Amino acid sequence: MKYVVEFRNKTIAQGLAGAIGAEADLRRPYRFMEFCGGHTHAISRYGLEDLLPANIRMIHGPGCPVCVLPASRIDMAIRLADRAEVTVCVYGDLMRAPGSQGQSLLRAKALGADIRMVYSTLDAIRIAEQMPKREVVFFAIGFETTTPATAVMVRLAGKKRLKNLSVFCNHVLTPSAMHSILKNRNAHDIGRVEIHGFVGPAHVSTIIGTEPYESLAEEFGKPIVIAGFEPLDVMQAILMLVRQVNQGRHEVENQYSRAVKREGNRRAKEEVLDIFELRDPFEWRGLGLVPNSGLKLKQAYAQFDAEVRFSMHELHVADNPVCECCAILRGMKRPVDCKLFGTACTPETPIGACMVSSEGACAAYWTYGRLRDYQPRRMS
Amino acid sequence: MRMGVYHRKLDLKNGCVDLSHGSGGRAMGQLISSLFHEAFGNEWLDRCNDQSAFDVSTGRMVMTTDGYVVSPLFFPGGNIGSLAVHGTINDVAMAGARPLYLSASFIIEEGFRFSDLKTIADSMGEAARGAGVSIITGDTKVVERGKADGLFISTTGIGRLADGLDLSAEKARVGDRVLLSGCLGEHGVAIMSRRQNLAFQTEIVSDSAALHGLVAVMVAAGGNGIRVMRDPTRGGLAAALNEIAHQSRLGFRLWEEAIPVKPEVAATCELLGLDPLHVANEGKLVAIVAPDVARSVLAAMKAHPLGCDAADIGEALADDHRFVQLSTSFGGGRIIDWLSGEQLPRIC
Amino acid sequence: MCLSVPAEIAQILPDDMAIVSVDGVSMEISTALIADPGVGDYVLVHVGYALARIDAAEAKRTLELLQDVGSEGRELRP
Numbered sequence: 001m002k003y004v005v006e007f008r009n010k011t012i013a014q015g016l017a018g019a020i021g022a023e024a025d026l027r028r029p030y031r032f033m034e035f036c037g038g039h040t041h042a043i044s045r046y047g048l049e050d051l052l053p054a055n056i057r058m059i060h061g062p063g064c065p066v067c068v069l070p071a072s073r074i075d076m077a078i079r080l081a082d083r084a085e086v087t088v089c090v091y092g093d094l095m096r097a098p099g100s101q102g103q104s105l106l107r108a109k110a111l112g113a114d115i116r117m118v119y120s121t122l123d124a125i126r127i128a129e130q131m132p133k134r135e136v137v138f139f140a141i142g143f144e145t146t147t148p149a150t151a152v153m154v155r156l157a158g159k160k161r162l163k164n165l166s167v168f169c170n171h172v173l174t175p176s177a178m179h180s181i182l183k184n185r186n187a188h189d190i191g192r193v194e195i196h197g198f199v200g201p202a203h204v205s206t207i208i209g210t211e212p213y214e215s216l217a218e219e220f221g222k223p224i225v226i227a228g229f230e231p232l233d234v235m236q237a238i239l240m241l242v243r244q245v246n247q248g249r250h251e252v253e254n255q256y257s258r259a260v261k262r263e264g265n266r267r268a269k270e271e272v273l274d275i276f277e278l279r280d281p282f283e284w285r286g287l288g289l290v291p292n293s294g295l296k297l298k299q300a301y302a303q304f305d306a307e308v309r310f311s312m313h314e315l316h317v318a319d320n321p322v323c324e325c326c327a328i329l330r331g332m333k334r335p336v337d338c339k340l341f342g343t344a345c346t347p348e349t350p351i352g353a354c355m356v357s358s359e360g361a362c363a364a365y366w367t368y369g370r371l372r373d374y375q376p377r378r379m380s
Numbered sequence: 381m382r383m384g385v386y387h388r389k390l391d392l393k394n395g396c397v398d399l400s401h402g403s404g405g406r407a408m409g410q411l412i413s414s415l416f417h418e419a420f421g422n423e424w425l426d427r428c429n430d431q432s433a434f435d436v437s438t439g440r441m442v443m444t445t446d447g448y449v450v451s452p453l454f455f456p457g458g459n460i461g462s463l464a465v466h467g468t469i470n471d472v473a474m475a476g477a478r479p480l481y482l483s484a485s486f487i488i489e490e491g492f493r494f495s496d497l498k499t500i501a502d503s504m505g506e507a508a509r510g511a512g513v514s515i516i517t518g519d520t521k522v523v524e525r526g527k528a529d530g531l532f533i534s535t536t537g538i539g540r541l542a543d544g545l546d547l548s549a550e551k552a553r554v555g556d557r558v559l560l561s562g563c564l565g566e567h568g569v570a571i572m573s574r575r576q577n578l579a580f581q582t583e584i585v586s587d588s589a590a591l592h593g594l595v596a597v598m599v600a601a602g603g604n605g606i607r608v609m610r611d612p613t614r615g616g617l618a619a620a621l622n623e624i625a626h627q628s629r630l631g632f633r634l635w636e637e638a639i640p641v642k643p644e645v646a647a648t649c650e651l652l653g654l655d656p657l658h659v660a661n662e663g664k665l666v667a668i669v670a671p672d673v674a675r676s677v678l679a680a681m682k683a684h685p686l687g688c689d690a691a692d693i694g695e696a697l698a699d700d701h702r703f704v705q706l707s708t709s710f711g712g713g714r715i716i717d718w719l720s721g722e723q724l725p726r727i728c
Numbered sequence: 729m730c731l732s733v734p735a736e737i738a739q740i741l742p743d744d745m746a747i748v749s750v751d752g753v754s755m756e757i758s759t760a761l762i763a764d765p766g767v768g769d770y771v772l773v774h775v776g777y778a779l780a781r782i783d784a785a786e787a788k789r790t791l792e793l794l795q796d797v798g799s800e801g802r803e804l805r806p
Binding site for chain 3: 580646651
């Protein structure tokens, strides 16, 4: 796989590990948050933390759209799917995401709801065309990487004059979430673990560019390095963050220059701006209500908005009081700090969303962190 | 002695199964003899009894049972029928036994085309003959539309265990080697490529195959130095090794770079977000083998057509947690757990 | 979820679609989000859409930098 294998070269990885080890100041801790779930996954898949010196620790951020979707939104989708005339299309990741009281789309499907896993919004269009008598609803989630795909779907649905396709929109915005994390940490968390820098999202940034992070870096004085998903990308970004911290800089740097430009993807941004507008406020699991962070369809596209079309009511569901997803999503606690981790909450029986998605902090810890805790650090 | 002549031949080209074919009457008899007996053709079925008798030698026998619900029924490299024969033979072979006889029970949805049923039956006959195994008894039921997703097949397999051979996971010891017979993930990828909403094209075909020949050369080379063998079907290599870890109360460490995966399978997994370690295989086996025979067993595997990509991929460790660990090419480590939930449509 | 794989455009199709291929696996995807897609371009594919082109020159530059840092780093290791 071109542009993939080269960035997984283990000899270079060992060299990078050496460079990071040499440049990290042993007298101080480095705590970097990788915002994006894809990075969480890459770090655990390659066991990258094993290659870092002990004073560098990665904190898993909330950049996993499944993890931050409130249980209430899952419940709303299940209610929709229970309607006889509705077919709900979802990305596979959502099938096992927990709603309230142990519900999930997978369980609802077993009980007879017409819920279909799709790979792309284009599949939802095909399904709507093939079944004109069904009400097809696409359960849209994702950060800015995935929003354009929904926008194109709505535009195509309009062009094809589809009368039976709509969107249950749960798209969220990254810079707002990062802002919320940093703001809340400063205000309330004196004495708690500080974040010294961010590994910025890869594919979100191909769409929004690096420019939106500049005000964040400035306001909070934290370096942000946009990194690709391959292990060498992540390691290089960590090296760049170490250097910035050592030099007292707080800039936005772009490690993923082969795919990310400062201005991002203009065409994709236009598609999104055409269809969506800000929805205020939007609830995030773990972060509560985050201002300017959620999207909904514009009034002009109301016929494609499932919440309007089906008069969907907002539900409010309290999280399991023992579940620590909230604190984990903000990097305040680790998965092992949660009483449910590994006992009631496992990948087979997830209680919180952090365990469901392979990008979630708890799922990542399950495959990787448990190994580190039980074995002495590898000296490579 | 065949059943009596029927007034009208089955229209194998255009006809389909209906409820009368399951009712025990003449129609069912005709279906069975024209289609199944024709395809499986052997002395037992020719006698047309409800059961078949066979001689038993002294020593130990092995029996296994399996159900096949794969969707789609036809996929690159095979169909539900060939899969059922290979899979059942493999379950017997994993004990180190020589497969002898199979039974096959068919639950058919009304409306199922005769032509498809014939293709499936013919594949089964061919797979069985190719393996030197006979399908000696069976059953047919027809259910109403919507109750069986086309066709379900249930099988039982019987085999003869070589004298003195007793494979079992609890025989595994610290230091044993983990041998894998070939490249991972081909069956799962072949199935997925036929899934309507995934729309990707690949040359990969299912690796569905009968493994008893490979097992025989391995047993000849390693004897009881082979602790246990398993075919990593549903849940992939990850599931098979986790099962062995729990039964043997050991841990395993695998070396990522040693595990053979074809580039196309790796690319498909990248595109769909899957781990090849979790993807199903139908013509591969994993064996835990004592270190003193590992080399000769591996050589025997590599010399066999179904084992040419065989590799030593890891070792057994003492580990109270019974983790199956993967050492990544970077020297980092992670745990290989069972797959949670269902990522694929029914694959076997 | 943020899965994305670099794939080569093998064929342009009508209506903003294309066939991309990775190591012999090909898929039909939408090119609605990128301007002027061409055969031979490498694009990042995510949920059935091309999101961005891979800039070959930048990729080369990044790799060279990685190789430099990587080899220096190896010298620094004990």
